[in-house]
Amino acid sequence: MVHNITSATRLLDLLTVFEGDRRVQTVFTCTESSALDEGTLEFFTSRGMLHIPWEEATVRKFDMAIATSRGGDLHNLRTPLIGAPHGAGYNKLLKREAGSGKREAGSGKREAGSGKREAGSGKREAFGLSPEWLMHDGRVVPSAIILSHDEQRERLAASCPEAVPVSVVAGDPCFDQLQVSAPFREHYRRALGIRPGQKLILVSSTWGRGSILASDDSDTDFLRRVLAELPVDEYRVLAAIHPNAWYGHGAWQLQNWLAPLTEHGLLLPVPDTETWKAALLAADGILGDHGSLTMYGIALGIPAVLGSFSESKVAPHSPMARLGEILPRLSARRPFLPQIEEAAAVQQETAELHQLRETVTSRPGESATLLRRLLYQWLELPEPVTPATPRLVPVPSAVPVGYSSPVERPVYVSASSGESRATVRRYPAPVQRRTMERHLAATHLVADIDDPDARWSRSADVLILPLGRPRHLDGLLSGEDIAARYPGCALLAIEESEDGCLALLRDGVRLRARWQGERPSWASAAIAASVVYDHALSTEHSPRPVRIQVAIGAETEAGLLDIALL
Structure with a gap:
């Protein structure tokens, strides 16, 4: 039934x-x-x-x-x-x-x-x-x-x-299926497109009033906030939506509501598959509510913060009611990242959470x-002679990407650097609320020269001309041409190959940036362009040749970028 x-x-x-x-x-x-x-x-x-x-x-x-x-x-x-x-x-x-x-x-x-x-x-x-x-x-x-x-x-x-x-x-x-599948975590992460060094944040929403999706004036606010605040190269965000919400509103409607987020990296799997189980096994943190997925996550030892919790929907004296008492609530006055990091630091050793994990199954x-x-x-049949064992969670056959754009999506970039080292962090620009986001301090805007929303290309500090679009070059061979067409642009980066880019500055200086040695999976012409931009700004006189060690986070594998004058 x-x-x-x-x-x-x-x-x-x-x-x-x-x-x-x-x-x-x-x-x-x-x-x-x-x-x-x-x-x-x-x-x-x-x-x-x-x-x-x-x-x-x-x-x-x-x-x-x-x-x-x-x-x-x-x-x-x-x-x-x-x-x-x-x-x-x-x-x-x-x-x-x-x-x-x-x-x-x-x-x-x-x-x-x-x-x-x-x-x-x-x-x-x-x-x-x-x-x-x-x-x-x-x-x-x-x-x-x-x-x-x-x-x-x-x-x-x-x-x-x-x-x-x-x-x-x-x-x-x-839960037994999740437990027996846990040793294969890396298989699920690769299938979901999580790169080595990246972390996956799972946002879980049950259905009805008081859920993550329905607890704010905007259906996408919690999801927007997490996506906006986490660096795109270090984190992926996946939304696990309850089937009642998905089918109650209609799959098309949910995908339409969340399209501004899936366009900028949100993973949105269909809930009637077992992808949500694979995502749980791959997750590094959960923003949850009073749905079962939050409880399963806690039982697996995944750090969690509650974005919403409706006590009126939860049975008194139940394990879920206890979960609502124990887990921290997401604060609107503090960034999300330190809150989930604090949860990760303390929850493994919390006796109350250990007792709560035990309530999922007593067998x-x-x-x-x-x-x-x-x-x-x-x-009234004899059992099969083979042992009864849980099935492994199937590995997802495709990454649940909602939208793939032919243009580079606009990002705000911080590229703090020393003499020979730079740490780059990028944030999806269209989901930001610039006046409210503290993580956007000291960032520059990078956009594709062909972005259909001309606001981004006209105001970008760094413009990207991806490989295979040479038609722009005839009219953009000097700094004056760049300034005339794109008033906000200080640097035009022309992608030459996966190894790097040619950078044209407004003052006419030309630089070439190339990745050296074994290139990290995250290394790109766009990241190279941001490092060149930061290098040019931080140099008192004319930019000079330099080799810079580049990382996209404190714990990521660094890549070597050579910047040469032409």
């Missing part, structure tokens, strides 16, 4: 226990009870999943049914039902429709089925552990309720004691064995 894309992706984690067993035929259906079930049929079709209408599912007799949500008229099934969570345990609350005993997602269709449900005690109890979602007409609907940790059974006993006898603590298959590494045992018992 698929409630929406979110429940479908977790359901696939469970169904791996049947891989290779031709005795088991699986059929899928959508309960048609979610306000956020857009894309479900396409999900079935694109994966070749045999599916039937919900009405047919309720009248046919199957050997077993599995659901990772409680929405829909599950009590109408003529089949033993196995219920499981679709996140990191049972941590969320859902609102009740006044007077009806039903629940809703917050807009559009209601979240619960149309059947009568138990009224419950009115307490704020976790979705999936309360009578409203487990009982119908005085009986427990699921034949078995899968829990990932013993503490969930304690909360179940307090909220719905009738369901305790059918509860089974079977661990967390998603670490055992979920495949326990789940297969449970499901085959209900099927």
Whole structure:
């Protein structure tokens, strides 16, 4: 039973226990009870999943049914039902429709089925552990309720004691998969386009009010801020968007809203794949909220800061509520980078976080064995003789890049240098709010001469003429020509090859910059041009030949750049 894309992706984690067993035929259906079930049929079709209408599912007799949500008229099934969570345990609350005993997602269709449900005690109890979602007409609907940790059974006993006898603590298959895949971190980083020496910041947004995407006046503000403040050569930023937000608004709409950020480097994978798992394994830090991905990240030991956290959406006394108490909140008055660096420095040794990590599963590494045992018992089939083991997270087949531009994107660059060393940091210019960004002090603007937004080329300190565009050269052979056409330009850098560039200064001086020896992966004509610009500014008299050791951060491999007079 698929409630929406979110429940479908977790359901696939469970169904791996049947891989290779031709005795088991699986059929899928959508309960048609979610306000956020857009894309479900396409999900079935694109994966070749045999599916039937919900009405047919309720009248046919199957050997077993599995659901990772409680929405829909599950009590109408003529089949033993196995219920499981679709996140990191049972941590969320859902609102009740006044007077009806039903629940809703917050807009559009209601979240619960149309059947009568138990009224419950009115307490704020976790979705999936309360009578409203487990009982119908005085009986427990699921034949078995899968829990990932013993503490969930304690909360179940307090909220719905009738369901305790059918509860089974079977661990967390998603976390076990992440754990067994962790040694292959470098494979996931390469697949996501993370260069050696770069760090990946994962921004995780759940759905609804109070999430990262919905907690500010601008849907892109948290993402914009992280992308704006982190040097582009040292950091990559990936947004993991909850499927309910992605399909609730529509994939096109989310991609359209975030296009100004994906154009400047934001990685935005489709959420119905396992790329988010690969991103977690590749991540160096998380800006999260009250979604399950933040909890999984903490359990993996990844430093995290909360950009948003909605206490009203979180079940009291749950591990997620504890996460909200422990993790630091992102301050608007301080830069993001030192905040995530501080989290990295202290969180590994924090006893409270260590205890919180333990609440994700009380059967670490055992979920495949326990789940297969449970499901085959209900099927009344002997288990396969091969051991039950977690599948590795698949390596993404393509880098999730939203936009690739044929022109060099404009950047603000700091190129602090000494006598023979320069450290370069570049920041995407169009996502900055210049009057507010402290990291832009003492920077110069670098832009492509053909940028379609003429504001950048006309105001740039350094103009880049990439390789293969010789048409400009006839009219730009002197400093006067450059000044006449581009008033802000102090240096025109003509890319000659991957090894460097020819630099024309406004005063007529010409320099050639070439990378020497083994060129670092980040070295480019644009970075060379910024070093030349800084060298020319810092020289009291005319620029002179020099060899400069260039780095893009304190810990990156340096490259050697020779600057020669022509």
